[in-house]
Amino acid sequence: MTVDDLAAGHGLSSEQKWPHRIEDWEMLLSLGLGYVAERDGEVIGTAMAWLYGLDAATLGMVIVSPAAQGMGLGRRLMEAVMADLGDRTILLNATDEGAPLYRKLGFEGIGPVFQHQGAAFSVPVAELIPDERVRPLGAKDMPSLHGLARRATGMNRDAMLDALVPGAQGVVLTRSNEPVGFALFRRFGRGYVVGPTIAPDVGGAKALISHWLGSNSGTFCRLDIPEESGLGGWLDELGLPCVGRVMRMVRGSLPQTDPAVQVFSLTTQALG
Numbered sequence: 001m002t003v004d005d006l007a008a009g010h011g012l013s014s015e016q017k018w019p020h021r022i023e024d025w026e027m028l029l030s031l032g033l034g035y036v037a038e039r040d041g042e043v044i045g046t047a048m049a050w051l052y053g054l055d056a057a058t059l060g061m062v063i064v065s066p067a068a069q070g071m072g073l074g075r076r077l078m079e080a081v082m083a084d085l086g087d088r089t090i091l092l093n094a095t096d097e098g099a100p101l102y103r104k105l106g107f108e109g110i111g112p113v114f115q116h117q118g119a120a121f122s123v124p125v126a127e128l129i130p131d132e133r134v135r136p137l138g139a140k141d142m143p144s145l146h147g148l149a150r151r152a153t154g155m156n157r158d159a160m161l162d163a164l165v166p167g168a169q170g171v172v173l174t175r176s177n178e179p180v181g182f183a184l185f186r187r188f189g190r191g192y193v194v195g196p197t198i199a200p201d202v203g204g205a206k207a208l209i210s211h212w213l214g215s216n217s218g219t220f221c222r223l224d225i226p227e228e229s230g231l232g233g234w235l236d237e238l239g240l241p242c243v244g245r246v247m248r249m250v251r252g253s254l255p256q257t258d259p260a261v262q263v264f265s266l267t268t269q270a271l272g
Contacts, residue, residue: 001034001046008043009036012063019189027167028061028270031160035080037064037073044068047077049085050271053156056255057085059092060270074101089252093224093269099247107249113266115244116235117190117222123214123238126207129175134211137170137182144172144179152198152263153272154255160271171211173204181261183208188268191220197265202230205264213238224266231264 001009006025013020028034028048037045045068048061059081064073078101082090093113094102103109126134137145142165149157164184173181181199185192194212199205209231213221221240225231232242246269266272 001036005036005043009046035077037077045073045077047081049081056155057088057090058272059090091250091272093246094249102249107251110248110250112227113224113246113248114232114242115224116240116242118240119218119220120213120238121218123210126210131176133174134171134207137172141172145182148198148261151258152261154257173208185212193222195265196267199264200261224269229264
């Protein structure tokens with residue numbers, strides 16, 4: 001995949017009713033690699049991956065045009081990408097339609113991710129615990145973001161964060177002046193995405209997310225949350241109902257994470 005393929009890729013995702021803008025495709029390709037399937041010079045399928053250090057990667061944007069399905073293109077695209085990933089652990093988020101192929105390729109389900117979106121018009125002020133604060137992200141916070149993301153995901157996501165932060169707004173959760181979590185707010189799809197959100201507990205996650213939803217009242221926002229986040233009912237009440245579900249899948253050993261810090265919303269479904 002090259003930049004010349006992005007318009008065609010955007011056309012395929014639009015055909016699937018996915019919300020990605022051409023700018024979102026540009027960002028994804030700038031961070032990773034991809035392959036396209038062509039027929040008579042026309043792009044009819046895509047697959048992409050993003051490397052996180054030497055041991056892990058995520059895979060996504062696997063799309064085959066409805067007019068070309070049933071030809072084994074999805075499998076061929078997956079195999080091309082996976083060949084570039086070597087022995088890395090691979091994670092992806094699968095639609096119901098894609099899951100059977102991924103299982104045949106050695107992926108196993110590890111739990112659902114729920115897509116919540118909408119416009120919150122009234123967000124209560126977060127109840128902070130003593131010595132807890134939500135403050136703007138500063139340039140000196142990047143080492144803390146790198147460390148928190150590594151602990152929460154078990155993967156080296158430094159390069160991704162370094163690329164995303166300049167085009168995003170960010171806040172940091174501190175306790176006794178020490179950074180313990182953060183959340184980014186970025187343009188994506190139909191509006192904005194709150195993610196990644198990383199925090200030590202659900203109270204901290206709500207404080208971070210409330211900042212963005214409360215300061216952007218009436219703005220269309222999206223969050224993709226793992227089932228274990230415990231945020232689903234709360235987001236429903238705020239006016240961001242669940243509109244979709246995908247299954248997290250892994251091929252290889254799951255990265256080792258620190259239970260003291262957790263991912264509460266994803267960067268995107270593709271990037272994890």
